Amino acid sequence: xxxxxxxxxxxxxxxFASRAISNRxxxxxxxxxxxxxxxxxxxxxxxxxxxxxxxxxxLAGIDEPGTVIVPxxxxxxxxxxxxxxxxxxxxxDAEVEIGSGRGEFRVKALAPDDxxxxxxxxxEADGAGIEISVGAQALATALYQVVRSASTDESxxxxxxVLWELEAGNLxxxxxxSYRLAVRSLDxxxxxxxxxxxxxxxxxxxxxxxxxxxxASSVRTTVKDNLIVFGIGGPEGxxxxxxxxxxxEGEFPNYRQLIPSGYSNSLTVEREAxxxxxxxVGLLAQNNxxxxxxxxxxxxxxxxxxxxxxxxxxxxxxxxxxxxVIAFNAGFFNDGGSVIESERVxxxxxxxxxxxxxxxxxxxxxxxxxxxxxxS
Amino acid sequence: MKPMAxxxxxxxxxxxxxxxxxxxxKDPSLRGKPVIVxxxxxxxxxxxxxxxxxxxxxxxxxxxxxxxxxxxxxIYLSNDxxxxxxxxxxxxxxxxxxxxxxxxxxxDEAFIDVGGSVKLFGSPVDIASRIKKDVAALGLPxxxxxxxxxxxxxxxSTRGKPNGLLVVKADAVRQFLHPLPVEALWGVGAATAEILxxxxxxxxxxxxxxxxxxxxRAVGDSLGAHLHGLxxxxxxxxxxxxxxxxxxxxxxTFGSDLDDTEVILREILRLADRTASRxxxxxxxxxxxxxxxxxxxxxxxxRSRTMPSEIDNAAEIYAAxxxxxxxxxxxxxxxxxxxxxxxxxxxxxPRRQLLLHDSGRASWNEAAQAVDDIRRRFGxxxxxxxxxxxxxxxxxxxxxx
Numbered sequence: 142x143x144x145x146x147x148x149x150x151x152x153x154x155x156x157f158a159s160r161a162i163s164n165r166x167x168x169x170x171x172x173x174x175x176x177x178x179x180x181x182x183x184x185x186x187x188x189x190x191x192x193x194x195x196x197x198x199x200l201a202g203i204d205e206p207g208t209v210i211v212p213x214x215x216x217x218x219x220x221x222x223x224x225x226x227x228x229x230x231x232x233x234d235a236e237v238e239i240g241s242g243r244g245e246f247r248v249k250a251l252a253p254d255d256x257x258x259x260x261x262x263x264x265e266a267d268g269a270g271i272e273i274s275v276g277a278q279a280l281a282t283a284l285y286q287v288v289r290s291a292s293t294d295e296s297x298x299x300x301x302x303v304l305w306e307l308e309a310g311n312l313x314x315x316x317x318x319s320y321r322l323a324v325r326s327l328d329x330x331x332x333x334x335x336x337x338x339x340x341x342x343x344x345x346x347x348x349x350x351x352x353x354x355x356x357a358s359s360v361r362t363t364v365k366d367n368l369i370v371f372g373i374g375g376p377e378g379x380x381x382x383x384x385x386x387x388x389x390e391g392e393f394p395n396y397r398q399l400i401p402s403g404y405s406n407s408l409t410v411e412r413e414a415x416x417x418x419x420x421x422v423g424l425l426a427q428n429n430x431x432x433x434x435x436x437x438x439x440x441x442x443x444x445x446x447x448x449x450x451x452x453x454x455x456x457x458x459x460x461x462x463x464x465x466v467i468a469f470n471a472g473f474f475n476d477g478g479s480v481i482e483s484e485r486v487x488x489x490x491x492x493x494x495x496x497x498x499x500x501x502x503x504x505x506x507x508x509x510x511x512x513x514x515x516x517s
Numbered sequence: 518m519k520p521m522a523x524x525x526x527x528x529x530x531x532x533x534x535x536x537x538x539x540x541x542x543k544d545p546s547l548r549g550k551p552v553i554v555x556x557x558x559x560x561x562x563x564x565x566x567x568x569x570x571x572x573x574x575x576x577x578x579x580x581x582x583x584x585x586x587x588x589x590x591x592i593y594l595s596n597d598x599x600x601x602x603x604x605x606x607x608x609x610x611x612x613x614x615x616x617x618x619x620x621x622x623x624x625d626e627a628f629i630d631v632g633g634s635v636k637l638f639g640s641p642v643d644i645a646s647r648i649k650k651d652v653a654a655l656g657l658p659x660x661x662x663x664x665x666x667x668x669x670x671x672x673x674s675t676r677g678k679p680n681g682l683l684v685v686k687a688d689a690v691r692q693f694l695h696p697l698p699v700e701a702l703w704g705v706g707a708a709t710a711e712i713l714x715x716x717x718x719x720x721x722x723x724x725x726x727x728x729x730x731x732x733x734r735a736v737g738d739s740l741g742a743h744l745h746g747l748x749x750x751x752x753x754x755x756x757x758x759x760x761x762x763x764x765x766x767x768x769x770t771f772g773s774d775l776d777d778t779e780v781i782l783r784e785i786l787r788l789a790d791r792t793a794s795r796x797x798x799x800x801x802x803x804x805x806x807x808x809x810x811x812x813x814x815x816x817x818x819x820r821s822r823t824m825p826s827e828i829d830n831a832a833e834i835y836a837a838x839x840x841x842x843x844x845x846x847x848x849x850x851x852x853x854x855x856x857x858x859x860x861x862x863x864x865x866x867p868r869r870q871l872l873l874h875d876s877g878r879a880s881w882n883e884a885a886q887a888v889d890d891i892r893r894r895f896g897x898x899x900x901x902x903x904x905x906x907x908x909x910x911x912x913x914x915x916x917x918x
């Protein structure tokens with residue numbers, strides 16, 4: 142295998158694909174990147190941990206098509222260190238060589254036969270799955286709103302994922318770590334005639350959101366067997382990037398029944414002002430202490446940490462309901478508040494022990510449900 | 518230069534009906550009325566009763582329903598731990614203004630060594646009355662025992678209640694101590710008292726007269742030596758100022774190695790249960806749970822998990838340590854020692870991050886509170902998780918040391 146290209150193109154591709162390399166690779170070969178030069182002038186770079194697969198391609202001058210597996214991290218650092226300009230990459234005799242005009246590196250390649258078939262390529266071999274198409278920026282926003290509510294506790298794997306409910310014309314994303322629940326629905330083109338539910342690992346979706354925010358224009362989504370594949374069209378259409386993710390097996394909690402309705406206490410407040418106040422007052426909510434919110438014709442936010450200090454601040458608000466005190470983890474509260482898109486947010490509450498609802502004024506597409514902190 | 522020896526340097530200060538007294542300070546109109554503090558929900562228990570309420574037979578750890586029957590006209594209030602912690606801090610400030618050697622036993626009880634303070638503040642008895650006065654200025658009554666050592670000081674405050682000041686002079690220890698029943702000896706519960714009675718030992722004085730060897734043979738070496746000392750008014754424990762506790766826990770070495778997972782988990786439950794009780798006793802909660810395991814080859818490992826919010830009950834501590842243990846996945850466990858502890862401590866009951874689809878949790882906490890109250894009243898073994906009720910004959914090989 143031999144090709145020449147711009148260092149920046151190679152570096153970008155290597156950095157993208159390397160995100161799929163797990164720090165805890167189960168097989169040594171999975172710490173590698175697969176670089177494949179095709180006869181049609183494309184070089185593709187891919188990596189997988191068998192759950193998450195990331196692949197992207199760029200145009201290059203191909204002298205000799207072929208495939209090589211390079212040690213991922215080292216190759217990335219070598220590429221970066223070469224400096225801007227043209228580089229050439231070639232392989233032979235279980236080695237790979239990368240060089241610019243003045244210097245070159247030669248490192249051992251990993252055994253290509255040990256490298257597993259990429260899950261996304263297994264998929265391509267057989268028939269069609271469910272296809273949907275959605276605006277890249279709309280999906281990026283939706284992911285940003287939901288993914289951070291997924292759990293990081295590996296002992297309940299299902300909750301480390303995001304539920305995708307696909308139906309004709311609509312996609313609903315939901316994630317919960319049992320303290321809060323984020324639900325976002327958005328319009329899509331295509332989709333299955335019958336509701337299809339899959340749970341996708343939050344890690345892959347964070348990578349997807351990041352890739353989409355880098356300026357993708359469209360994203361093509363295919364669901365097949367136990368795999369979802371996102372084809373991300375770049376701005377210039379140079380080469381499609383692909384992110385593939387396996388599903389998490391298991392039953393996602395029935396989240397709809399958790400969302401209360403008919404709360405009579407409802408507070409409407411400027412979003413920026415609220416977030417700022419919670420952040421400021423939250424400085425005095427250390428050691429896991431909550432911020433207390435006194436809901437009334439104005440909103441008073443206070444916090445107290447024994448042996449440290451206390452703070453309080455008042456924000457103008459519109460309030461319908463009985464005066465009420467409810468306490469929240471400040472971080473969880475602002476996680477939800479900061480991803481609301483409307484200028485004004487609505488906080489609905491039953492009492493100090495029931496889940497509160499945070500949503501944008503006049504926005505029915507995003508709901509953030511947050512359990513309060515019980516204070517004595 | 519050696520400071521002049523003080524014969525009775527140890528004070529034990531015990532607040533009278535602390536929670537109820539704090540409530541009276543908060544609302545002075547309650548003064549002189551029967552005030553009962555505790556869980557008001559269905560199975561709540563009394564945590565504190567004013568002396569006016571005690572006249573009706575109400576006492577702490579009593580089910581609230583019983584208190585209701587005995588004293589229907591009392592003023593019933595829910596626990597307000599924030600205030601109790603606040604007042605506890607204020608009385609601690611009083612104590613530390615007289616001596617740096619203050620050892621807090623709980624929110625409402627402390628030992629103070631004033632041996633080095635006599636030049637500044639007068640005799641221990643003078644200091645005791647000044648402390649009483651300063652604490653009374655906060656609106657709170659207390660009883661102070663003054664004695665040559667911790668054991669006698671604590672006995673003295675118990676005898677001096679309420680609102681008293683009782684001194685046990687170094688040369689009057691015997692007169693004070695010897696007429697007391699054997700239960701007054703620290704470490705003597707119902708079982709040991711029965712053994713002593715069978716030997717014809719009814720009072721502390723009786724225990725003091727028999728030889729240490731006889732006592733050791735009757736109740737075991739270490740307890741025997743300990744009781745022999747106490748009965749003669751000897752207690753060498755120092756007043757150790759509290760470092761803020763970094764962790765609270767319990768561990769146990771087993772006489773023979775544990776190798777059965779079921780037994781191991783049961784011991785872990787026992788330790789979790791004890792740890793939870795100690796946490797609540799100290800009015801603390803914590804976020805990090807640690808399991809310690811020493812294998813038969815003395816290799817010792819610890820595994821920790823930090824919870825999203827503070828916990829203080831056995832069920833949650835157990836769930837975490839059980840998980841930590843099972844994750845070790847020992848193929849052929851041979852365990853010499855197990856320990857459970859909780860760190861990242863914070864004062865007060867946990868500020869509980871509630872869970873969506875939460876059901877059983879709230880009742881766990883009420884149950885835990887009730888368990889503590891019953892243990893306080895009837896002793897450690899009175900309530901125990903059902904799985905700890907081993908079959909008669911039990912596989913358990915070691916008692917805690």
